[in-house]
Structures are given as structure tokens and as C-alpha cells.
Amino acid sequence: MMSSHAGAAFKIGKAGRFHPPDGQELDMAVPAASRPDIGSSMLARAALILYSFNTSTPELSLMDVVRRTGLPRSSVHRILDQLVQLKGLERTGAKYRLGLRLIELGALATHQNWLRDASLPYLHHLHSSTGALVHLSILDGHEIVYLEKIGGSPDNRIPSRLGGRQPAYCTSAGKAMLSFADEDELDEILKAGLPARTPFTITDPHAFRRELAQIRERGVAFDREENYRGIVCVAAPLRDATGRAIAAISLAGAPSRIKLQALIPPLLVTARQTRHALFVPGHRGPVPPAEPPRPDRAGQVWSGPRMR
Template sequence: MPPHPSADLDTVLGKAVTILRAFTVDDQVLPLAELVRRTELPKATVHRVAGDLVTNRLLDRTDLGYRLSGGLFELGMRASVERSLMELAMPFLQDLYERTHETVHLGVREGHDVVYVAKIGGHRQAKSPSRPGGRMPVHCTAIGKILLAFSDAEVQQELLSSPLERRTPHTIVAPGLLERQLATALETGVAFEREESAVGLQCVAAPVLGDGERALAAISITGPVGRFKPEAFVTPVRAAAQGLSSLVSRRRSLSR
């Protein structure tokens, strides 16, 4: 199963991004053989293209294999939407963290997934599976649910009619239940998650609205089941999200 079916393998470019996307957030360095396995490209081809990627400074070579280079990091940070969002959001995330000292996330929706744009946490933060630049399914996260609630009806329906992967015993896999949660989320302006993506974690999320009722992004607070009562954080999350909203909606060009 190729990781990203959309890439065109008949072009160098397609092969190149296939190789780049073979790296996951958890991989530090991948040897040639592993790249061959994941991409399912001929060994000679991977060898050559990876070499080209190195000369173009998108990959680094180490004696253990290849890894995504700093140049790629730079490039990625220039992606206008995510970067602007992050820059504008930082002070708000900041405040939120300072007030609560719980893990704070900023995320956007990309297809059926949430992509985390920023994450702030302390030294002994609840160990959540999320990472900046990483993905999680929309249906099992607070951020995902609030983003979905404030999306066009058609994308909401599209997602509800596709199978909902089970992550924990608490993951909501019944479309009907999820749909009802989305409805209340749309009314109340917040969404919750209770151990649906990872056991022991709970979240609250609020939407960052552009013009109209569509969410451009969302902010969430995460904490461990014991001390952390999500309801107690509704107000500060909402405040942060609204503050950011009013800043963002002034700027055009964040449309996505």
C-alpha cells in the first residue's frame, strides 16, 4: 500500500515526493533499503533520486541512511497559511498555557485528518500521541470534531459516511452519535474528547472562525483524566479562540 496514492510515479517529481513522504514523524533516519521497501520503487531508482534529493538539499546523508534535511524544514515553515496562523496564534496559545499549564494545541483540518500546527506543553506534559506537523483522525479528537462541526455540510456528510477507525474503547465509531455531537458542538461552540484518541487523555477545543461559520483552525487544551476536568477549561479556550478569530478574520488570504 503506497503511503500517498496521489503522487504520480511516472515522473521524477512524483518519485521524489514519494520518497520524501516515506518518512513519518517518528522516523529519524531511514536506510536505502527501508526506503525501497516503503516506496516500492526499484532500488536503483531510489538510490538515484535520493542522491538527487541530497544534492538539492532536501535530504541529508548520514552513515545510517537518509533523513529529511534542515532545508526542507525551512521550506515548510514558509508555507504561508500555516506559518501566518502559527505566528498570529502564538501569543494566544502562550496565554492559554500560562493560565492553565496544560498542553495546548493549534490544528487545521486536512481531509479526514487534523494536522497539528503548533503544540505547547511543559516538562511533564500528558504524553499525547500528537506532534507538531503530525496527523490524527478528525473523528476522535476534540480539535477534529470542532473543525468538522464548523465545516461545510458536504464535507461533514462525506466524512460521516466513511468508516470511523477505532482507536480506543471510547472512540466514537457510530456515525449517528458523532453527528449528534457535532450538532451540539455547533450550538455551544466547543467540542470535547474523552479518551477517544488515547486512553487517559481528555480535551476541549474551540474554533478559530474566519468570515462566516467556517473554521480555519481550532485550539484545544489536553490533560490527563485524573486532575483534568475539560469543562473547567471551556471559557479560557473559547476566549483564546475568539481572540485569534478576530485577528485572523481581518486578514484575507488565509482561505485554504
């Protein structure tokens, strides 16, 4: 399918690929056995309409969109109206432009990429110096979302993946962020309940508030088999200039393999270095982190940095 205005229109190839006017290809191919007729799907048409907006023409009229997409005028009008209702687009007079919801999603994607990219060298160093599984997480409502995962469990018992979600109230990363959350956010978590995931899950709201207060005092949060049996974690929040926790770095493993207390010093060093990379004015991005102190052979006493 292609507009008669071939120089300006999108087209959709047989393989399910979008071809924008600037020649960039956006591959949306799926296995042939399950491939829908993307050229006639509502989602494909809505995507064509959204892709017709760019920095040089941020506002378009109905007929501008029709010409750029090659779609029927009636279809474009209907989809534009639906996108306005969903806050994907805004309408001012006869012109349309990207809406607040899309701007928020774009900002979220940029923020997450920036956060992950700035943190990555420090996360890798933390993993190499401790041997524990490292996660970078953010809070999304009542759940945490994993932005990065480095390392793995030898017995594959840690059920985490990039983009995966876990309840915030029973994970170390979630509690680390919730300890600096607004009171309204915390109230919403407690209203939803704290169902037991294991016999060690904190289910009493008063006990949970006491736990968050302790986290604020010591600077780290623990998950002592509260989310999954046989998995323990320790996490430190990443706080912005306002004191709000925008993310958390955590270390996880089996209780027989890691000692949580021994992991606190390198975790706090990593959190401090990452925060510096993210928020210190004039900092131009991550630099190779200084080597943090290492545990002694027993893995329990922190003996300071290794001498070279």
C-alpha cells in the same frame, strides 16, 4: 556537477547542497552512510528545474531551463513533461511556468505560517494560565494536523507532535472543525466509517451528527478518552468570515489533572482573541493578550479575572 554557463547555472556540491544562482544555499545534506548520489537523482534534477523559475523570469522555454540547470536537453524535456502531467508546471506554447498544484502548496505553506505566527502569543498565554497542553490544528481530509504544540504531559502519555496527524472524528479539534464543515465533507467522513479507538469513541453516524450539532450550540468540542484512554481534550474552532472553521485550538491532559469545564472560559477567550488577530480588518498582527479569567483553587468554578 555544474553548467558551463557558470554565472547562471545551479550546481550541486559534494555535501548534497544546492547552490542557486543568487548564492543562497539550500541544505539538503543527509548522513553520509545513507546519502544518495543526489547529483544524478531524478528528484534533484526536478528540483533544479523548479528552482530555475523566479519572479523575474516566471516563464521559461525548454532551452532556457537547459541553460539554467546545465542538464541534458533530453532529460530536461522528459522531466518538464512529467511535471506538467503532475500539475507542477503548466505549458503555454513553448513556455513553461509554475503550475496550479505548486501554487496551492505555496499558498498552503503561507497560510499555515501566518496562522501559526498570529496565534502563537495567545497559545503561550493559554498554556501559562491553565497549565494544560495546547495544540493548534488544521483539518486535512479525514485527519487533523498539528501546527503547534505548547507544553507537555508530565507522564508523556499524550502522543502528539508538530506535523503529526490524528483522526478527526474522535479528537476534540477534529470535531470542532467538522461541526462547521460542508455536508459533502462530513458525508465523506461518515462513509469512511467511525471505527472505535477506545470504548468511548462515537461510532454511530447518527450519534456523531448529534454530537456535532451540540458542538455548534455550545461552541466547544470534547474528547472524553475517545481517541486515547487516559487523555481528555476540549477544543474551540477558529472560524473565518464565512463561518468556516479553518483551525482549532485545543487543551489536553489526563482526566486526573485537568477539568474540562474549567478550561472552557480561557479557551473561548483565546479563540476570540486569535480570531481578532487573524481576521479583523486593520489589525496589524498579534498583540499581548489580556489576561483571561482563572479558575478558583478547586479548578472547577470560574471566578473572574485576578486582581493585581
